[in-house]
Amino acid sequence: MATTASPHVFDATAETFESEVLQSSLQTPVLVDFWAEWCGPCKTLGPILEKLAGEYNGAFRLAKIDVDKEQQLAAAFQVRSIPTVYLVKDGQLVDGFPGALPEGQLREFLTHHGIVPGAPQEDAAPEEIAPEPPADPHAEVMRLRKLVETEADKPEHRLDLALALLQTGNAHEAEQLLDALPANLAQDERAVRARARLGFAALLKDAPAPQVLEAAISSDPKDLRARHLLGVHRIVSGDAEAGLEQFLEMLRLDRTFDEGLPRKALIDAFQVVDDAELVGRVRRRMASLLLV
Incomplete structure (x- = not known):
């Protein structure tokens, strides 16, 4: 049973599963259909799923997995009978069912998970704006040292300096600055993360370059x-x-x-x-x- 030429239906493999199913499901839900050539119910269910994938016009994608060719994936999902269908959304397996459901129940399953037919997408994707290159960490340390000197009454500059020092590998001075922060800034999310990064830095004592x-x-x-x-x-x-x-x-x-x-x-x-x-x-x- 070959997959159709629909852009919403594709064959998934162990090599492509992470990108084509898990990562793809962050934008669009993916139905994963475990099937085989010799499976009679698969020949009933497969065409219905492919028809719905086309009709729903990109509201979900259909990943076809041949269990004979992809035994590792079938074992990972503990597929004990076919057809078996799973729904993956936001990188997570959220639901599924074994056997060949009729079209009406398939539509109910999709609706239950908020999947409804989509309209054709005609607008081109907006052009991405290239991010600015990151600042040189050593130059940032110099800039922040001056700020700490000229605006000594602003402890947030000391937190910024501690973070910059961590990027240059100066964990000792960064820790001293963090220890001297007032209580409100010590609980700042960035300060908490910096403390955790110091734990990582401790692992590098006597480590090779x-x-x-x-x-x-x-x-x-x-x-x-x-x-x-x-x-x-x-x-x-x-x-x-x-x-x-x-x-x-x-x-x-x-x-x-x-x-x-x-x-x-x-x-x-x-x-x-x-x-x-x-x-x-x-x-x-x-x-x-x-x-x-």
């Missing part, structure tokens, strides 16, 4: 200790995405390393990183790695 760790990983990509320390370096210096990538690669290579350090490192990092969109994206990638 990032360039040394990069060379070690280049020589042995499975050197998970080097990956962990490099990830911590990146987190502390403010390059959260690069640090999280190292922890994700650790999880992919060996989730049991050092009593589950890859998973623990990711969870600890989520408390430090202040980019909610990035954290959400990495959480979903972590979940997909833990599924397989």
Whole structure:
């Protein structure tokens, strides 16, 4: 049973599942249809689902998974009979059903989850504005030192300076500034995150420089200790995405390393990183790695 040429229907695989299903579901709900060529009920249900995907005009996408070709995915979802259908929204599995439901019940299922036929999208996507390049952290430290001197009555400048110092690796002075903050600022979300980042910085005591760790990983990509320390370096210096990538690669290579350090490192990092969109994206990638 081949999928139709509809832009709303596609074949999903273990390699594409994270991007085409989990990440895609952040914008549009995805129905995941587990089927096989030899399955009689699948031949009844499949065409109805494909028809609805076209009729609903992008209100949901239909991911087709051939259980014979994608046994790992079927096992991860504990598929015991086919057809089995799951609904994924916002990166999470929210509902599902086994068997071939009639069209009326399928429509009720979609409506129950707020999925209604969509209108054609004719407007072009707005042109994205390129973000401004990040400020040089050392220049930012110099700027903030002057502000602290000229406006000593504003403790928020000391918090900003502490954050900038962390990006340059000066954890000791950053900690001193945080300790001296008034009570109201000490509870500021940025100060709390800075404290958590100091915990990461403590892991780097006597650690090799990032360039040394990069060379070690280049020589042995499975050197998970080097990956962990490099990830911590990146987190502390403010390059959260690069640090999280190292922890994700650790999880992919060996989730049991050092009593589950890859998973623990990711969870600890989520408390430090202040980019909610990035954290959400990495959480979903972590979940997909833990599924397989």
